[in-house]
Amino acid sequence: MHLAGMILPIFAIIVTGWLAGVSGYMPRTLAAALMRFAYYVAMPALVFVTIAKEPLHSLLEWRFLAAFGGGSMFCFAAVMTGACIARPARMNLGTSAMLAAAVAMTNTGFVALPILKTLYGQPGVLAAAVATVFVGAIMFPVLVVLLELGRRDASRTVRSGALIRQIATNPVILATLVGLLWSVIGVRLPAPVDAFLTILGEALTPCALFAIGLDLTIGELRERLGYYALLTALKLAIVPLVVYALCLATGLGHTATVAAVVCAAVPTAKSAYVLAVEYDIEKHVVGAVISMTTLLSIVTLLAWIAIL
Incomplete structure (x- = not known):
């Protein structure tokens, strides 16, 4: 009951946003602006103020990266391979990579971070920040490269300069x-700066979760429900299970194990849908999986956290 009392209010914010959208109380177009504020202002403020206060040795936990990062990349590669084997006639590199992203790329910033902040405070924020950087700095560019390589136009080359920027x-x-640089220098943040960044960071949870609900659509789930359910089951059950197995194999501590599994068990990242639209590859599938994983993760996340 205590666990549900901590987690359910987080999903209640998502439901509130969804109700505001479907009822017409607030325009769905507002979701993009809220997401932009959360991603470009609130989240960087929270990540910086959390990392800057930590000693460097606590930031470089290789076992956490091996468990969460290794598990995510293993599942990404496995889904790509499975998609090519199951439907070789309809799969190219870009299509199989996008399906893999729908399963393996997780919304660590907008969902896992608020949950872990509620559960563990600053250590939870730190773990989610590391996971978010892994998704953004490793998985996102890998997906972009695969999508570029998968394009049939042989005259196109991978835009490495644009990708690096x-x-x-x-x-x-x-x-x-x-x-990290501030942590290495070892200087304390001035109190007014600390308070300013903390206030901005506190806006992340309600702003991001409300925007997710406001932008959530259920209509696309009606077609190919079984296919979407399979991808959702892989995302919410198998990926966290693989990450949990790696946590045990690496001897990761309990708090870090819960954080790694939560980061793996949250819904599919919105950035996957952005790329699906940009490259016009499996955008309906990715959108449907994001909606379904957002809805069902209310139950599966509670189950994972209760088990752990």
């Missing part, structure tokens, strides 16, 4: 790097 200017990655 996109990664280097990512606000979460920048906040992480600056926070």
Whole structure:
């Protein structure tokens, strides 16, 4: 009951946003602006102020990266391979990579971070920040490269310069790097700066979760329900299970294990849908999986956390 009391209010914010959208109380178009504020202002502030206060040795936990990052990449590769084997006539590199992203890329920033902040406070924020950077700095560019390589137009080349700029200017990655530098220097944040960034960071949870609900649509789930359910089951059950097995194999501590599994068990990342639209590849599938994983993760996340 105590666990449900901590987690259910987080999903209640998502439901509130969804009700505001379907009822017409607030325009769905507002979701993009809220997401932008959360991603470009609130999340970097929270990530920086969390990392800047931590000693460097606590930030470089290789076992956490091996468990969460290794598990995510293993599942990504496995789904790509499985998709090519199951439907070889309809799969190219870009299509199979996008389906893999729908399963393996997780919404660590907007969902896992608020949950872990509620459960563990600053250590939870730190774990979610590391996972978010892994998704943004490793998985996102890998997916972009695969999508570029999968394009049939042989005259196109991978836009490495644009890709590097996109990664280097990512606000979460920048906040992480600056926070790491501040941690290495070892200077305390001035109290007014600390308070300012903390206030901005506190806006992340309600703003991001409400925007997710406001943008949530259920209509696309009506077609190919079984196919979407399979991808959703892989996302919410198998990926966290693989990450949990790696946590045990690496001897990761209990708190970090819960954080890694939560990061793996949250819904599919919105960035996967952005790329699906940009490259016009499996966008309806990715959108449907994001909606279904957002809805069902209310139950599966509670189950994972209760088990752990």
